[in-house]
Each structure stands twice: as C-alpha cells, then as structure tokens.
Amino acid sequence: MKTILIVDDEVDILTFLSALFEDHGYQTIQAANGVEAIALAKSQKPDLITLDMTMPEQSGVKTLRELKGDPQMQKIPVIVVTGIGESMQTFMNKVSRFPQPEGFLTKPIDQAALLALVAKLLV
Numbered sequence: 001m002k003t004i005l006i007v008d009d010e011v012d013i014l015t016f017l018s019a020l021f022e023d024h025g026y027q028t029i030q031a032a033n034g035v036e037a038i039a040l041a042k043s044q045k046p047d048l049i050t051l052d053m054t055m056p057e058q059s060g061v062k063t064l065r066e067l068k069g070d071p072q073m074q075k076i077p078v079i080v081v082t083g084i085g086e087s088m089q090t091f092m093n094k095v096s097r098f099p100q101p102e103g104f105l106t107k108p109i110d111q112a113a114l115l116a117l118v119a120k121l122l123v
Contacts, residue, residue, distance in 0.1 A: 002122050003027045005046035007037040007063065008081070009055040016109075017050060017081075024115060034058030038066055041073050047122055050114075051101070053082040068099030077121040079103035081114070 004026050006017045018028045029044055031037040033055045041049065049067065053060035060080065067073045078101040103117045 001025065001027045002047040003029060003044065004118070005029050005031060005037065005040055005044065005049045007031045007034065007049060007055070007060070008052040009033055010052070013052070013081075013107075013109075020111060020115070021118070026118070034060060034063030034066075037063050038073075041067060041076065042070075046076060048118060049076055049078045050081045051078050053080060053084050064099055064101060077102040079105060079114070079117060079121070081105050081107065081109060083107040 004021050006014055006021070006028055007030075008014050008017070009032050014030045014032070018030060021028050029040055029046060031040050035058045037049070037051070038058075040046070051060045051063060060082065064078060064080070067076065067078060080101045080103065083106065102121055105114055105117070
C-alpha cells in the first residue's frame with residue numbers, strides 16, 4: 001500500500017485529503033507544518049507528499065527546498081496543493097534555482113484531478 005504524507009495547517013484539509021486518499025486505497029500520514037513534514041518524510045519515507053505553501057513555523061516554499069535538496073528525500077514526488085493559486089505557480093516557474101514540484105493544484109481541490117495526478121506519479 002502506497003503512503004501519502006499530507007502537509008497542511010488546516011485541519012479540515014488534512015481530514016478531507018486523508019479520507020479521499022484512504023477511500024482510494026492509500027495509507028496517509030499528516031503534518032501540520034513544514035518542520036513536521038521534514039521529520040516525517042525522513043522517518044516514514046512516504047511514496048508521495050502533498051504540500052501546502054502557506055503554513056506556520058516553516059513555509060511550503062522552504063519545505064520544498066529542503067525536500068528536493070536532500071538526497072534521501074529528493075526523489076519523493078511532491079504535489080503542491082495551495083490556495084495561493086497561479087501567482088505561486090508563476091513564481092516557482094520563473095525562479096531558476098527553485099525546485100519544481102511534480103504537480104501543482106489550487107484550492108478548492110479538484111478531487112478527480114488530484115487522484116489522477118497521484119495515480120500517475122505512483123505508477
């Protein structure tokens with residue numbers, strides 16, 4: 001069973017995504033911020049990570065940089081799931097030294113698009 005680490009500071013999003021993924025056969029673990037996400041990614045070695053960009057303690061931007069800069073974690077696919085929208089995606093595409101996530105979706109979450117992207121990345 002594939003494991004997905006869900007990183008978001010909104011409890012409703014954590015609950016929603018956990019239920020969605022578990023209903024489709026995935027195991028989930030949760031982190032409320034980037035610091036927790038890095039610790040869980042190192043210890044649990046998830047198969048995929050969904051990552052919010054605006055969180056307390058450590059932003060998704062810094063978390064993504066850490067994930068993609070660490071040889072142990074850089075191969076884990078990351079899907080950014082954020083309420084910031086296209087401005088964040090434009091920023092990430094323009095900054096050459098910024099690590100690119102394997103996927104980018106905006107909130108409100110399109111369930112079908114998210115599940116299709118997860119299935120594609122976890123083949």
